[in-house]
Amino acid sequence: MFAAPVNRLITELARLPGIGQRTAQRLAFHILSASEDEALALADAIREVKATVGHCEVCFNLATEATCRICQDERREAAIICVVEQPSDVIPIERSGEFHGRYHVLGGALSPIDGVDPEDLHIAELLERASSNGVTEVVVATNATTTGEATALYLADALRERAPSVTVTRLASGLPVGSDLEYSDEITLGRAFRGRREL
Numbered sequence: 495m496f497a498a499p500v501n502r503l504i505t506e507l508a509r510l511p512g513i514g515q516r517t518a519q520r521l522a523f524h525i526l527s528a529s530e531d532e533a534l535a536l537a538d539a540i541r542e543v544k545a546t547v548g549h550c551e552v553c554f555n556l557a558t559e560a561t562c563r564i565c566q567d568e569r570r571e572a573a574i575i576c577v578v579e580q581p582s583d584v585i586p587i588e589r590s591g592e593f594h595g596r597y598h599v600l601g602g603a604l605s606p607i608d609g610v611d612p613e614d615l616h617i618a619e620l621l622e623r624a625s626s627n628g629v630t631e632v633v634v635a636t637n638a639t640t641t642g643e644a645t646a647l648y649l650a651d652a653l654r655e656r657a658p659s660v661t662v663t664r665l666a667s668g669l670p671v672g673s674d675l676e677y678s679d680e681i682t683l684g685r686a687f688r689g690r691r692e693l
């Protein structure tokens with residue numbers, strides 16, 4: 495229907511989460527009608543983020559250096575590690591102001607049907623961290639979805655075996671079932687943190 499380059503842009507935009515064909519078309523036409531500077535600023539921002547942002551070598555959160563800003567912050571308690579699925583999950587927890595420890599980003603949740611096994615996530619690194627340097631608690635803040643819950647149970651078992659002195663806790667219920675952490679508001683999340691229970 496459109497020229498090949500326009501189709502290509504629509505196809506790429508439609509790959510973004512939450513963007514359907516219609517929205518992709520609307521965005522493509524917006525970009526086409528924007529000035530060259532404005533449109534290329536978007537392209538440059540994408541290129542820059544891919545070139546400069548990587549993963550923290552300790553916790554796998556996003557980082558522009560070898561380690562992320564949270565791991566570099568001496569004021570953060572090293573004894574408590576909060577485990578999340580994705581780097582985007584760190585943001586709502588930070589916003590809740592309830593957590594002052596460190597993070598560990600798994601890179602997803604266990605889902606054997608989709609071929610996501612423990613080796614595919616940063617689980618070995620978590621067990622290593624939890625069993626070494628004075629860690630007393632691991633808070634499992636994976637999503638309240640089937641895969642997030644299955645991951646939490648798996649981690650609780652694995653941690654009991656590898657780091658028996660560490661208390662494993664799960665965020666309190668109150669987070670909507672089946673929901674992603676990313677979308678919960680900070681008050682609910684803060685409450686879930688304070689009410690966390692042992693797994």
Ligand SMILES: [Zn+2]
Binds near residue numbers: 551564
């Ligand atoms: Zn880090």
